[in-house]
Amino acid sequence: MNRILIVAEHDGSHLNAATAKCVSCAVQVPDAQVDVVVLGSAAVAAQAATLAGVAQVVQVANPANDSQLAAVLAPQIAALVREGYTHVFGPSTTFGKDLMPRVAALLDAPQLSDIMAVESDRRFRRPIYAGNVVLIVEVEADQPVIVATVRTASFGEVTRDGSATVLVRTLQVALPSHTRFVSMTQANTDRPDLQTAATVVSGGRALGSADQFKLIEQLAATLGAAVGASRAAVDAGYAPNELQVGQTGKIISPQLYIAVGISGAIQHMTGIKDAKTIVAINKDADAPIFESADLGLVGDLFSILPELTQRLSSR
Ligand SMILES: Cc1cc2nc3c(=O)[nH]c(=O)nc-3n(C[C@H](O)[C@H](O)[C@H](O)COP(=O)(O)OP(=O)(O)OC[C@H]3O[C@@H](n4cnc5c(N)ncnc54)[C@H](O)[C@@H]3O)c2cc1C
Structure with missing residues (x-):
């Protein structure tokens, strides 16, 4: 059986719609259990638990995750994946593009970028040359873990009528000190988010x-x-x-x-x-x-x- 872990994208209080699109991709992988990891608050974990198709939400509570630094999140995700996951998916957003290659490097696993369709549990489609060519890529059988980013524009959101269990975890993982959160400057706008706006x-x-x-x-x-x-x-x-x-x-x-x-x-x-x-x-x-x-x-x-x-x- 395949065990897929999806990394939730959120702003501390709200789950980003990209996560529901990653679930939509993951549920197309045959014979798979789909879990979501929320490196953040219980409120976000509760939202993730409503995503249809999700079996379990793993909430990792750690103040170090407040600033969502990729360098800090990656070793925690890698530790969870080593517990027996076969796939780990993140959205192909700025967040996912920063994070997932670090996870792949820590796991010494191949990374697939921009999955647009699922062919089998090891075979996926992805666009190249500005979408003019679609590649079918297959991960070799001797690779125990597949890390991937999901092209969110290619998948709709799953419905929010699920009822996954929420498991609260603390992980004994040494976190890096080479990257520290200093401050965040956000554009002062009341406009909707470009990546999820209708x-x-x-x-x-x-x-x-x-x-x-x-x-x-x-x-x-x-x-x-x-x-x-x-x-x-x-x-x-x-x-x-x-x-x-x-x-x-x-x-x-x-x-x-x-x-x-x-x-x-x-x-x-x-x-x-x-x-x-x-x-x-x-x-x-x-x-x-x-x-x-x-x-x-x-x-x-x-x-x-x-x-x-x-x-x-x-x-
Ligand atoms: C590797 C690579 C990556 C790239 N990535 C991106 C990318 O991510 N996004 C992107 O957008 N581009 C990207 N580009 C650039 C892309 O090739 C184009 O140069 C760019 O999209 C052109 O922007 P534009 O349409 O605003 O300008 P232009 O091509 O100059 O078009 C301006 C248009 O405005 C019209 N116009 C002028 N005046 C008026 C007027 N008064 N009223 C109505 N219409 C008017 C003109 O008829 C024209 O069609 C990339 C290029 C390369 C090589």
Whole structure:
């Protein structure tokens, strides 16, 4: 039997939706028991226990986990996995990409990145070349543990009607002192999280300045949406780095993606391949983004956006 451990992503009080998507992937592995480890509070463990398909939640209570440093979490996860897990999955988010390679290194195990489909307990699909090629990768039979990150855009969330048992553990693991939490600076925004938002409004190079990028923020505020940006907009300093969508930014799967003044380069489109509806606003009717858009509006964003925002907010 396969035993899969999923590392929960959370902010100390709320379970991130990425965890429910990892469970969705794990339950497709044949003959598997799926557990979740919460290196954090009882409140988060209780949320994880409601995820359908989860057998057991292991809550590791340790104040050292408050700051969720990958260097501190990794040895604890590795210790748990050594108790008999065959797979350990984390989300392919910034959190998971930082953490899971450390877990793999500590276990001397192979890491699979960006699982998008399960073929068997050792065989998975993953995208490469900005999603243009899909690889089938198989871990050799002599490897006792498989470490993987799950491409969250490829899986829906499991329902929250489960009732897993919660096991509270303390682990006797030496934690590293070479990495210490100093402080955290968070962007002061009341916008939804880009990686889990149902609606995202993104702006590109065409916005022309950080000041004009506020047109994107205003439309997003009206729609209760998250804000995203193309790499060109980020590189030009119109939007912060963490808002970049695409191959080297965030991979997202919102219900609605509105791309404003974005040409539709392959590296951008790979980040929104799984968006349900794409709306493009661009003044060039031949812009490549219109090939992927469900709805397109050809025109100047500087006249369209203020009118659209005004009409939507007066609804
Ligand atoms: C290895 C690699 C990784 C990359 N990773 C990413 C990534 O993660 N994310 C990403 O986005 N890019 C990425 N890129 C860059 C990518 O190739 C493009 O350069 C980038 O996406 C272009 O951004 P853009 O669409 O905003 O700008 P442009 O390509 O310059 O497009 C601007 C668009 O705005 C339109 N426009 C101009 N003025 C107006 C107006 N007034 N009203 C309406 N429309 C207007 C134009 O017609 C044009 O279509 C990567 C590139 C490489 C090589």
